[in-house]
Amino acid sequence: MVLPTYQAPVLMVDGVVLQLIDERLHVLLIQRANEPFRGMYALPGGYIVAGETTHFSLARILSQKADICVEKMAIIEQLYTFDTVARDPRGHAVSVTYMGLGYQLAFTGQPDAHNPRFVAVDELPELAYDHAEIIAYAHDRLKSKMNYTNVVFALLPKRFTLTQLQSAYEAILQRQLDKRNFRKKFLSLDTITPTNEYFRDGAHRPAQLYEFNVQRLANFAKDF
Amino acid sequence: MVLPTYQAPVLMVDGVVLQLIDERLHVLLIQRANEPFRGMYALPGGYIVAGETTHFSLARILSQKADICVEKMAIIEQLYTFDTVARDPRGHAVSVTYMGLGYQLAFTGQPDAHNPRFVAVDELPELAYDHAEIIAYAHDRLKSKMNYTNVVFALLPKRFTLTQLQSAYEAILQRQLDKRNFRKKFLSLDTITPTNEYFRDGAHRPAQLYEFNVQRLANFAKDF
DNA sequence: GCAAAAGTGTTCCAGATACACCCATGA
DNA sequence: TCATGGGTGTATCTGGAACACTTTTGC
Structure with a gap:
């Protein structure tokens, strides 16, 4: 393959992994081990290797850095590619971002150097890079999709009550819904x-x- | 900046530039001068240089290869990042794609080696790479946006008739609309x-x- | 006066919203 | 028996869909 002779930006992938815990939406964060932003929380992410799709790279990185298995997620969907020159202080990094949704996602092994944890999206600490913006983007996308897709299935167990379903909607849309109308409407959707x-x-x-x-x-x- | 020691995929940008010509949706294509796909039509696209945002790279490439000025477009919006390993026969290329919309976009100079032209989206020739898929993706996105945004303004002159407006909707949504209902509804939108x-x-x-x-x-x- | 596109209202139906009480259970 | 969350129906309103004729102009 012919490599370009000029310098290209670094290509990365970052994942916004979301799940409901105690009827609140949580996002997977890791603690940065190195500079820049050492010690701060950030989305799990890393470099893309040639021959790996961005999706595959993300799976590798989530497994390595956050101890989370992509297979357990019901949906992974590409969000947006963030590319502003200043977003990484080390140099120009273009990041393809994904949103992953699951139910009862758990860490498979021992506590890890990256200290992964799920944090409620309405109680985020200060985050590295533009990661707060990326999480907001994912949340917005999820909110929209709740209105015209069955995406909520990805956040619930195989069997669930209508109250659980409504509570998932309320947690993500951040507003209360009328019980009778919610049930009537959802049941009419087949x-x-x-x-x-x-x-x-x-x-x-x-x-x-x-x-x-x-x-x-x-x-x-x-x-x- | 620290460069990764492994080989990264090549980062590219491709643009789907759309406009209405004779009440039909057209897309900007160029003819490939080199292998692979030499002689075939393709979307204008090219390499991203470090320090350039993908948006800026696209502007440069559209100007160089297709003789089209990005400033003339009313909207440019990122679509999706295509990254399948096999999409470029030369090697792994990740392409950030954009949709650009304008009115009476014209070539600024002389006929160019790349032979740029606008082709009706319902009469596309066979295209290089996965570009047919990218155009379909852009068209789908545009169709959706017609339903909940004023995006159509980008495809019309500053002043327009309701018939023109309806014709733009019909061209993009690919179906007929009722004249009275269309007018009533659109006027109610403020x-x-x-x-x-x-x-x-x-x-x-x-x-x-x-x-x-x-x-x-x-x-x-x-x-x- | 005629051909051609612009412009205009009403009826009907489906879905959205607002709203309050009874039911089944475990302690 | 009581506290707790589960479950249900109606009335009203708004927006969507279907549908055909009159108006204004240039030739």
């Missing part, structure tokens, strides 16, 4: 099916469990 | 304002001219 199982949890009526009809991203027939 | 001028054109009633309230991308208050 996206979920009731099972014969019930979830018992404390001194109150048990909740019926539902399943998604498809476990991959699809658009609603109509808007949500 | 996005355009009538002027006192009329457009006379042949043996029929003249058409009132309208202007966009804002000449930058904005979301409709409600859906279209």
Whole structure:
């Protein structure tokens, strides 16, 4: 292959891995081991190697730096490519960013040098680089997708109650929804099916469990 | 700056420049001067140099290879980053793609070695690389944006008739719209304002001219 | 006066919103 | 029996879709 003779920007990938914990949206962060921004929290990310797709590079990096397995995520989707010259103080770095969504994502091994943890998106610490902007971008994208796709399936267990479903919507859209209208509308979308199982949890009526009809991203027939 | 010691993919940018010609959507193509795909039509694109944003690189490349000035376009927006390893037969090339929209975009100088021309998107020749896929992606994005933004302003002159506006929608959405409903709905969006001028054109009633309230991308208050 | 495009209203239906009480359970 | 969260229906309003004729002009 012919290499360009001039100097190219460095190509990187960063991942915004989101999940719901205690009915709040959390994002995966690592603590930077080196300068710049040493000690600060940042999105997991790293260099792309020729022959690796950006998606594959991200999987490798998430596994190495954040101890998180991409296979466990239900959706990974490319977000945007951030390329401002000043975003990395070391030099021009172009970063392809991804959003990953999952349920009960857990660290597979021992505590790691990068100290990965999930942090609530409404309580973020100061972040390295332009990573706060990238997380906001991911959150916005997710908010939009909640309105016209079944993306929420990626954040819930296989079986869930309507209350859980509504709570996921409320956590991500950051506003309260009317229970009766929510149920009526969602059931009219033909996206979920009731099972014969019930979830018992404390001194109150048990909740019926539902399943998604498809476990991959699809658009609603109509808007949500 | 510390360069990575491994080999990185080549970073490129490609532009999907769209405009309406004779009420049909056209895309800017150039003819490849070199292998691979020599002689075939392709999107204008090229290498990104460190210190240039992808947006700036695109402006340079469009000017050099396609004789088109980015300043004349009303909107340029990043689309997606294509990165499959096999998309370039010479080796791994990651391409950041943009969509540019304008009105009466014209070549500034003499016919060029790259033979740039605007081709109707529904009559594309066979294209180099994955460029047909990229154009389809841009068209899809544009279709969506027509429904919830004023993006159509970028494809029309400053003053336009409602018939022109509707024709732009029909060309891009690829379906017929009802004239009365279209006008009623668009006027209710508070996005355009009538002027006192009329457009006379042949043996029929003249058409009132309208202007966009804002000449930058904005979301409709409600859906279209 | 005729050909051609501009312009205009009403009816009907579906989906959105607002809103309050009974049900099933465990302690 | 009581505290807790699960589950349900109606009335109203708004926006979307379907649909055909009159107006203004140039020739």
